[in-house]
Amino acid sequence: MAILAGLLLLVLGRVAGVAASPGQGPLAGTLIVVDPGHGGIDRGACHLPSNTIESEINLEFSFLLRDLLRQQGARVLLTRTTDEDLDLDPRIEIANANGADYLLSIHVNWFPDPTCFGAQTFYFPGREESRRLALLVQDELKKVDPANYREIQTGRYRVLRLTRMPGVLVELGFVDSPHDRAILHDPSRRRALAEAIVRGVIRHHRGEPGPEPAPDLRDR
Structure with a gap:
Protein backbone atom coordinates (compact mmCIF):
# COMPACT_ATOMS: atom_id res chain seq x y z
CA MET A 1 0.00 0.00 0.00
CA ALA A 2 2.82 2.39 0.87
CA ILE A 3 4.52 1.65 -2.43
CA LEU A 4 1.31 2.37 -4.37
CA ALA A 5 0.78 5.59 -2.45
CA GLY A 6 4.31 6.68 -3.21
CA LEU A 7 3.87 5.90 -6.89
CA LEU A 8 0.61 7.88 -6.96
CA LEU A 9 2.36 10.86 -5.41
CA LEU A 10 5.10 10.56 -7.99
CA VAL A 11 2.59 10.51 -10.83
CA LEU A 12 0.63 13.44 -9.43
CA GLY A 13 3.84 15.36 -8.95
CA ARG A 14 4.65 14.91 -12.60
CA VAL A 15 1.16 16.05 -13.64
CA ALA A 16 1.87 19.41 -12.02
CA GLY A 17 4.59 19.91 -14.59
CA VAL A 18 2.32 19.55 -17.61
CA ALA A 19 2.09 22.77 -19.56
CA ALA A 20 -1.37 23.94 -20.54
CA SER A 21 -2.04 23.35 -24.21
CA PRO A 22 -2.24 26.56 -26.24
CA GLY A 23 -5.35 25.06 -27.86
CA GLN A 24 -4.10 25.35 -31.41
CA GLY A 25 -1.74 23.62 -33.75
CA PRO A 26 -1.77 20.16 -35.34
CA LEU A 27 -1.23 18.43 -31.98
CA ALA A 28 -3.81 20.42 -30.00
CA GLY A 29 -5.68 18.20 -27.55
CA THR A 30 -2.98 15.55 -27.34
CA LEU A 31 -0.96 14.57 -24.28
CA ILE A 32 2.51 13.27 -25.06
CA VAL A 33 4.82 11.64 -22.53
CA VAL A 34 8.50 12.12 -23.31
CA ASP A 35 10.72 9.66 -21.48
CA PRO A 36 14.42 10.59 -21.18
CA GLY A 37 16.07 7.20 -20.75
CA HIS A 38 18.46 6.35 -17.91
CA GLY A 39 19.53 8.97 -15.35
CA GLY A 40 21.33 9.26 -12.03
CA ILE A 41 23.81 6.46 -11.42
CA ASP A 42 22.59 4.82 -14.64
CA ARG A 43 24.38 6.90 -17.23
CA GLY A 44 23.56 4.61 -20.14
CA ALA A 45 25.86 4.41 -23.14
CA CYS A 46 28.96 6.58 -22.83
CA HIS A 47 31.94 7.67 -24.90
CA LEU A 48 34.10 9.18 -22.20
CA PRO A 49 36.89 10.65 -24.39
CA SER A 50 34.31 12.98 -25.99
CA ASN A 51 32.22 13.38 -22.81
CA THR A 52 29.25 11.84 -24.58
CA ILE A 53 26.96 10.64 -21.77
CA GLU A 54 23.66 9.14 -22.81
CA SER A 55 21.62 10.10 -19.73
CA GLU A 56 22.65 13.74 -20.11
CA ILE A 57 21.95 13.82 -23.84
CA ASN A 58 18.56 12.16 -23.33
CA LEU A 59 17.45 14.75 -20.79
CA GLU A 60 18.69 17.79 -22.70
CA PHE A 61 17.16 16.48 -25.92
CA SER A 62 13.86 15.74 -24.18
CA PHE A 63 13.58 19.33 -22.94
CA LEU A 64 14.05 20.50 -26.53
CA LEU A 65 11.55 17.95 -27.83
CA ARG A 66 9.03 19.03 -25.18
CA ASP A 67 9.29 22.67 -26.22
CA LEU A 68 8.86 21.85 -29.91
CA LEU A 69 5.84 19.62 -29.22
CA ARG A 70 4.24 22.37 -27.15
CA GLN A 71 4.69 24.77 -30.04
CA GLN A 72 2.51 22.40 -32.09
CA GLY A 73 -0.27 22.48 -29.48
CA ALA A 74 0.52 19.34 -27.47
CA ARG A 75 0.56 19.05 -23.71
CA VAL A 76 3.80 17.34 -22.71
CA LEU A 77 4.81 15.41 -19.63
CA LEU A 78 8.39 14.32 -18.95
CA THR A 79 9.01 11.20 -16.90
CA ARG A 80 12.04 12.89 -15.35
CA THR A 81 13.23 16.49 -15.34
CA THR A 82 16.46 16.05 -13.38
CA ASP A 83 19.43 13.70 -13.43
CA GLU A 84 17.65 11.12 -11.29
CA ASP A 85 17.69 7.33 -11.30
CA LEU A 86 14.13 6.37 -12.22
CA ASP A 87 12.99 2.76 -12.59
CA LEU A 88 10.98 1.65 -15.60
CA ASP A 89 7.70 0.99 -13.78
CA PRO A 90 7.16 4.62 -12.66
CA ARG A 91 7.85 5.75 -16.23
CA TYR A 102 1.77 9.02 -27.27
CA LEU A 103 4.94 7.82 -25.57
CA LEU A 104 8.33 8.90 -26.94
CA SER A 105 11.24 7.23 -25.16
CA ILE A 106 14.57 8.89 -25.93
CA HIS A 107 17.87 6.99 -25.91
CA VAL A 108 21.34 6.87 -27.44
CA ASN A 109 22.73 3.64 -28.87
CA TRP A 110 26.02 1.80 -28.46
CA PHE A 111 27.96 -0.69 -30.57
CA PRO A 112 31.70 -1.44 -30.43
CA ASP A 113 32.12 -0.90 -34.17
CA PRO A 114 32.54 2.87 -34.80
CA THR A 115 31.34 2.47 -38.38
CA CYS A 116 27.81 1.77 -37.13
CA PHE A 117 25.78 4.96 -37.19
CA GLY A 118 22.30 6.36 -37.64
CA ALA A 119 19.23 7.23 -35.62
CA GLN A 120 16.74 4.37 -35.41
CA THR A 121 13.17 3.94 -34.18
CA PHE A 122 11.85 0.87 -32.33
CA TYR A 123 8.32 -0.30 -31.57
CA PHE A 124 6.82 -3.25 -29.73
CA PRO A 125 5.91 -6.11 -32.11
CA GLY A 126 2.24 -6.50 -32.91
CA ARG A 127 1.30 -2.89 -32.09
CA GLU A 128 0.18 -1.59 -35.46
CA GLU A 129 -0.30 2.05 -34.45
CA SER A 130 3.13 2.05 -32.83
CA ARG A 131 4.57 0.55 -35.98
CA ARG A 132 2.98 3.26 -38.11
CA LEU A 133 4.35 5.89 -35.75
CA ALA A 134 7.80 4.30 -35.97
CA LEU A 135 7.69 4.31 -39.77
CA LEU A 136 6.78 7.98 -39.90
CA VAL A 137 9.33 9.08 -37.29
CA GLN A 138 12.08 7.07 -39.00
CA ASP A 139 11.15 8.54 -42.37
CA GLU A 140 11.62 12.03 -40.96
CA LEU A 141 14.87 11.14 -39.15
CA LYS A 142 16.37 9.87 -42.40
CA LYS A 143 15.58 13.19 -44.09
CA VAL A 144 17.76 14.93 -41.50
CA ASP A 145 20.71 12.62 -42.21
CA PRO A 146 20.50 11.27 -45.78
CA ALA A 147 23.42 8.93 -45.04
CA ASN A 148 21.28 7.11 -42.48
CA TYR A 149 20.30 3.76 -43.96
CA ARG A 150 18.50 2.36 -40.90
CA GLU A 151 14.90 1.19 -40.90
CA ILE A 152 12.50 0.62 -38.04
CA GLN A 153 12.97 -2.40 -35.84
CA THR A 154 10.92 -4.25 -33.25
CA GLY A 155 12.07 -4.04 -29.64
CA ARG A 156 10.60 -5.89 -26.69
CA TYR A 157 11.39 -3.07 -24.31
CA ARG A 158 9.38 -3.05 -21.10
CA VAL A 159 8.51 0.62 -21.43
CA LEU A 160 6.90 -0.11 -24.81
CA ARG A 161 5.32 -3.42 -23.84
CA LEU A 162 3.46 -2.18 -20.77
CA THR A 163 2.29 1.24 -21.95
CA ARG A 164 -1.14 1.38 -23.56
CA MET A 165 -0.73 4.13 -26.14
CA PRO A 166 1.17 4.28 -29.43
CA GLY A 167 4.80 4.53 -28.46
CA VAL A 168 8.29 4.34 -29.87
CA LEU A 169 11.81 4.24 -28.55
CA VAL A 170 14.14 6.47 -30.54
CA GLU A 171 17.88 5.84 -30.52
CA LEU A 172 19.34 9.20 -31.56
CA GLY A 173 22.64 7.72 -32.69
CA PHE A 174 25.64 5.66 -31.59
CA VAL A 175 28.04 7.05 -28.99
CA ASP A 176 30.97 5.19 -30.58
CA SER A 177 30.30 6.66 -34.01
CA PRO A 178 32.19 9.87 -34.89
CA HIS A 179 29.46 10.54 -37.44
CA ASP A 180 26.72 10.45 -34.82
CA ARG A 181 28.71 12.21 -32.10
CA ALA A 182 29.11 15.16 -34.44
CA ILE A 183 25.32 15.36 -34.64
CA LEU A 184 24.71 14.81 -30.93
CA HIS A 185 27.09 17.60 -29.94
CA ASP A 186 25.82 20.11 -32.49
CA PRO A 187 22.83 22.10 -31.14
CA SER A 188 21.43 22.86 -34.57
CA ARG A 189 21.60 19.23 -35.68
CA ARG A 190 20.10 18.00 -32.41
CA ARG A 191 17.25 20.42 -33.00
CA ALA A 192 16.81 19.02 -36.49
CA LEU A 193 16.45 15.52 -35.01
CA ALA A 194 13.87 16.78 -32.52
CA GLU A 195 11.94 18.56 -35.27
CA ALA A 196 11.96 15.32 -37.27
CA ILE A 197 10.37 13.41 -34.38
CA VAL A 198 7.71 16.11 -34.04
CA ARG A 199 6.92 15.91 -37.75
CA GLY A 200 6.57 12.14 -37.47
CA VAL A 201 4.11 12.48 -34.60
CA ILE A 202 2.09 15.08 -36.50
CA ARG A 203 1.90 12.83 -39.54
CA HIS A 204 0.72 9.94 -37.38
CA HIS A 205 -1.89 12.13 -35.68
CA ARG A 206 -3.17 13.14 -39.12
CA GLY A 207 -3.64 9.49 -40.01
CA GLU A 208 -0.94 9.17 -42.67
CA PRO A 209 0.15 5.65 -43.60
CA GLY A 210 3.73 4.79 -42.85
CA PRO A 211 6.14 4.60 -45.80
CA GLU A 212 7.06 0.92 -45.97
CA PRO A 213 10.71 0.01 -46.49
CA ALA A 214 11.76 -2.51 -49.10
CA PRO A 215 10.53 -6.05 -48.27
CA ASP A 216 14.02 -7.32 -47.43
CA LEU A 217 14.55 -4.49 -44.93
CA ARG A 218 11.29 -4.71 -43.00
CA ASP A 219 11.38 -5.15 -39.22
CA ARG A 220 14.92 -6.42 -39.06
Missing part, protein backbone atom coordinates in the same frame (compact mmCIF):
# COMPACT_ATOMS: atom_id res chain seq x y z
CA ILE A 92 5.21 3.32 -17.48
CA GLU A 93 2.70 4.34 -14.83
CA ILE A 94 3.15 8.05 -15.58
CA ALA A 95 2.12 7.40 -19.18
CA ASN A 96 -0.74 5.02 -18.40
CA ALA A 97 -2.19 6.84 -15.39
CA ASN A 98 -2.41 10.11 -17.30
CA GLY A 99 -3.99 8.56 -20.39
CA ALA A 100 -1.26 9.79 -22.71
CA ASP A 101 -1.87 9.74 -26.44
Whole structure:
Protein backbone atom coordinates (compact mmCIF):
# COMPACT_ATOMS: atom_id res chain seq x y z
CA MET A 1 0.00 0.00 0.00
CA ALA A 2 2.82 2.39 0.87
CA ILE A 3 4.52 1.65 -2.43
CA LEU A 4 1.31 2.37 -4.37
CA ALA A 5 0.78 5.59 -2.45
CA GLY A 6 4.31 6.68 -3.21
CA LEU A 7 3.87 5.90 -6.89
CA LEU A 8 0.61 7.88 -6.96
CA LEU A 9 2.36 10.86 -5.41
CA LEU A 10 5.10 10.56 -7.99
CA VAL A 11 2.59 10.51 -10.83
CA LEU A 12 0.63 13.44 -9.43
CA GLY A 13 3.84 15.36 -8.95
CA ARG A 14 4.65 14.91 -12.60
CA VAL A 15 1.16 16.05 -13.64
CA ALA A 16 1.87 19.41 -12.02
CA GLY A 17 4.59 19.91 -14.59
CA VAL A 18 2.32 19.55 -17.61
CA ALA A 19 2.09 22.77 -19.56
CA ALA A 20 -1.37 23.94 -20.54
CA SER A 21 -2.04 23.35 -24.21
CA PRO A 22 -2.24 26.56 -26.24
CA GLY A 23 -5.35 25.06 -27.86
CA GLN A 24 -4.10 25.35 -31.41
CA GLY A 25 -1.74 23.62 -33.75
CA PRO A 26 -1.77 20.16 -35.34
CA LEU A 27 -1.23 18.43 -31.98
CA ALA A 28 -3.81 20.42 -30.00
CA GLY A 29 -5.68 18.20 -27.55
CA THR A 30 -2.98 15.55 -27.34
CA LEU A 31 -0.96 14.57 -24.28
CA ILE A 32 2.51 13.27 -25.06
CA VAL A 33 4.82 11.64 -22.53
CA VAL A 34 8.50 12.12 -23.31
CA ASP A 35 10.72 9.66 -21.48
CA PRO A 36 14.42 10.59 -21.18
CA GLY A 37 16.07 7.20 -20.75
CA HIS A 38 18.46 6.35 -17.91
CA GLY A 39 19.53 8.97 -15.35
CA GLY A 40 21.33 9.26 -12.03
CA ILE A 41 23.81 6.46 -11.42
CA ASP A 42 22.59 4.82 -14.64
CA ARG A 43 24.38 6.90 -17.23
CA GLY A 44 23.56 4.61 -20.14
CA ALA A 45 25.86 4.41 -23.14
CA CYS A 46 28.96 6.58 -22.83
CA HIS A 47 31.94 7.67 -24.90
CA LEU A 48 34.10 9.18 -22.20
CA PRO A 49 36.89 10.65 -24.39
CA SER A 50 34.31 12.98 -25.99
CA ASN A 51 32.22 13.38 -22.81
CA THR A 52 29.25 11.84 -24.58
CA ILE A 53 26.96 10.64 -21.77
CA GLU A 54 23.66 9.14 -22.81
CA SER A 55 21.62 10.10 -19.73
CA GLU A 56 22.65 13.74 -20.11
CA ILE A 57 21.95 13.82 -23.84
CA ASN A 58 18.56 12.16 -23.33
CA LEU A 59 17.45 14.75 -20.79
CA GLU A 60 18.69 17.79 -22.70
CA PHE A 61 17.16 16.48 -25.92
CA SER A 62 13.86 15.74 -24.18
CA PHE A 63 13.58 19.33 -22.94
CA LEU A 64 14.05 20.50 -26.53
CA LEU A 65 11.55 17.95 -27.83
CA ARG A 66 9.03 19.03 -25.18
CA ASP A 67 9.29 22.67 -26.22
CA LEU A 68 8.86 21.85 -29.91
CA LEU A 69 5.84 19.62 -29.22
CA ARG A 70 4.24 22.37 -27.15
CA GLN A 71 4.69 24.77 -30.04
CA GLN A 72 2.51 22.40 -32.09
CA GLY A 73 -0.27 22.48 -29.48
CA ALA A 74 0.52 19.34 -27.47
CA ARG A 75 0.56 19.05 -23.71
CA VAL A 76 3.80 17.34 -22.71
CA LEU A 77 4.81 15.41 -19.63
CA LEU A 78 8.39 14.32 -18.95
CA THR A 79 9.01 11.20 -16.90
CA ARG A 80 12.04 12.89 -15.35
CA THR A 81 13.23 16.49 -15.34
CA THR A 82 16.46 16.05 -13.38
CA ASP A 83 19.43 13.70 -13.43
CA GLU A 84 17.65 11.12 -11.29
CA ASP A 85 17.69 7.33 -11.30
CA LEU A 86 14.13 6.37 -12.22
CA ASP A 87 12.99 2.76 -12.59
CA LEU A 88 10.98 1.65 -15.60
CA ASP A 89 7.70 0.99 -13.78
CA PRO A 90 7.16 4.62 -12.66
CA ARG A 91 7.85 5.75 -16.23
CA ILE A 92 5.21 3.32 -17.48
CA GLU A 93 2.70 4.34 -14.83
CA ILE A 94 3.15 8.05 -15.58
CA ALA A 95 2.12 7.40 -19.18
CA ASN A 96 -0.74 5.02 -18.40
CA ALA A 97 -2.19 6.84 -15.39
CA ASN A 98 -2.41 10.11 -17.30
CA GLY A 99 -3.99 8.56 -20.39
CA ALA A 100 -1.26 9.79 -22.71
CA ASP A 101 -1.87 9.74 -26.44
CA TYR A 102 1.77 9.02 -27.27
CA LEU A 103 4.94 7.82 -25.57
CA LEU A 104 8.33 8.90 -26.94
CA SER A 105 11.24 7.23 -25.16
CA ILE A 106 14.57 8.89 -25.93
CA HIS A 107 17.87 6.99 -25.91
CA VAL A 108 21.34 6.87 -27.44
CA ASN A 109 22.73 3.64 -28.87
CA TRP A 110 26.02 1.80 -28.46
CA PHE A 111 27.96 -0.69 -30.57
CA PRO A 112 31.70 -1.44 -30.43
CA ASP A 113 32.12 -0.90 -34.17
CA PRO A 114 32.54 2.87 -34.80
CA THR A 115 31.34 2.47 -38.38
CA CYS A 116 27.81 1.77 -37.13
CA PHE A 117 25.78 4.96 -37.19
CA GLY A 118 22.30 6.36 -37.64
CA ALA A 119 19.23 7.23 -35.62
CA GLN A 120 16.74 4.37 -35.41
CA THR A 121 13.17 3.94 -34.18
CA PHE A 122 11.85 0.87 -32.33
CA TYR A 123 8.32 -0.30 -31.57
CA PHE A 124 6.82 -3.25 -29.73
CA PRO A 125 5.91 -6.11 -32.11
CA GLY A 126 2.24 -6.50 -32.91
CA ARG A 127 1.30 -2.89 -32.09
CA GLU A 128 0.18 -1.59 -35.46
CA GLU A 129 -0.30 2.05 -34.45
CA SER A 130 3.13 2.05 -32.83
CA ARG A 131 4.57 0.55 -35.98
CA ARG A 132 2.98 3.26 -38.11
CA LEU A 133 4.35 5.89 -35.75
CA ALA A 134 7.80 4.30 -35.97
CA LEU A 135 7.69 4.31 -39.77
CA LEU A 136 6.78 7.98 -39.90
CA VAL A 137 9.33 9.08 -37.29
CA GLN A 138 12.08 7.07 -39.00
CA ASP A 139 11.15 8.54 -42.37
CA GLU A 140 11.62 12.03 -40.96
CA LEU A 141 14.87 11.14 -39.15
CA LYS A 142 16.37 9.87 -42.40
CA LYS A 143 15.58 13.19 -44.09
CA VAL A 144 17.76 14.93 -41.50
CA ASP A 145 20.71 12.62 -42.21
CA PRO A 146 20.50 11.27 -45.78
CA ALA A 147 23.42 8.93 -45.04
CA ASN A 148 21.28 7.11 -42.48
CA TYR A 149 20.30 3.76 -43.96
CA ARG A 150 18.50 2.36 -40.90
CA GLU A 151 14.90 1.19 -40.90
CA ILE A 152 12.50 0.62 -38.04
CA GLN A 153 12.97 -2.40 -35.84
CA THR A 154 10.92 -4.25 -33.25
CA GLY A 155 12.07 -4.04 -29.64
CA ARG A 156 10.60 -5.89 -26.69
CA TYR A 157 11.39 -3.07 -24.31
CA ARG A 158 9.38 -3.05 -21.10
CA VAL A 159 8.51 0.62 -21.43
CA LEU A 160 6.90 -0.11 -24.81
CA ARG A 161 5.32 -3.42 -23.84
CA LEU A 162 3.46 -2.18 -20.77
CA THR A 163 2.29 1.24 -21.95
CA ARG A 164 -1.14 1.38 -23.56
CA MET A 165 -0.73 4.13 -26.14
CA PRO A 166 1.17 4.28 -29.43
CA GLY A 167 4.80 4.53 -28.46
CA VAL A 168 8.29 4.34 -29.87
CA LEU A 169 11.81 4.24 -28.55
CA VAL A 170 14.14 6.47 -30.54
CA GLU A 171 17.88 5.84 -30.52
CA LEU A 172 19.34 9.20 -31.56
CA GLY A 173 22.64 7.72 -32.69
CA PHE A 174 25.64 5.66 -31.59
CA VAL A 175 28.04 7.05 -28.99
CA ASP A 176 30.97 5.19 -30.58
CA SER A 177 30.30 6.66 -34.01
CA PRO A 178 32.19 9.87 -34.89
CA HIS A 179 29.46 10.54 -37.44
CA ASP A 180 26.72 10.45 -34.82
CA ARG A 181 28.71 12.21 -32.10
CA ALA A 182 29.11 15.16 -34.44
CA ILE A 183 25.32 15.36 -34.64
CA LEU A 184 24.71 14.81 -30.93
CA HIS A 185 27.09 17.60 -29.94
CA ASP A 186 25.82 20.11 -32.49
CA PRO A 187 22.83 22.10 -31.14
CA SER A 188 21.43 22.86 -34.57
CA ARG A 189 21.60 19.23 -35.68
CA ARG A 190 20.10 18.00 -32.41
CA ARG A 191 17.25 20.42 -33.00
CA ALA A 192 16.81 19.02 -36.49
CA LEU A 193 16.45 15.52 -35.01
CA ALA A 194 13.87 16.78 -32.52
CA GLU A 195 11.94 18.56 -35.27
CA ALA A 196 11.96 15.32 -37.27
CA ILE A 197 10.37 13.41 -34.38
CA VAL A 198 7.71 16.11 -34.04
CA ARG A 199 6.92 15.91 -37.75
CA GLY A 200 6.57 12.14 -37.47
CA VAL A 201 4.11 12.48 -34.60
CA ILE A 202 2.09 15.08 -36.50
CA ARG A 203 1.90 12.83 -39.54
CA HIS A 204 0.72 9.94 -37.38
CA HIS A 205 -1.89 12.13 -35.68
CA ARG A 206 -3.17 13.14 -39.12
CA GLY A 207 -3.64 9.49 -40.01
CA GLU A 208 -0.94 9.17 -42.67
CA PRO A 209 0.15 5.65 -43.60
CA GLY A 210 3.73 4.79 -42.85
CA PRO A 211 6.14 4.60 -45.80
CA GLU A 212 7.06 0.92 -45.97
CA PRO A 213 10.71 0.01 -46.49
CA ALA A 214 11.76 -2.51 -49.10
CA PRO A 215 10.53 -6.05 -48.27
CA ASP A 216 14.02 -7.32 -47.43
CA LEU A 217 14.55 -4.49 -44.93
CA ARG A 218 11.29 -4.71 -43.00
CA ASP A 219 11.38 -5.15 -39.22
CA ARG A 220 14.92 -6.42 -39.06
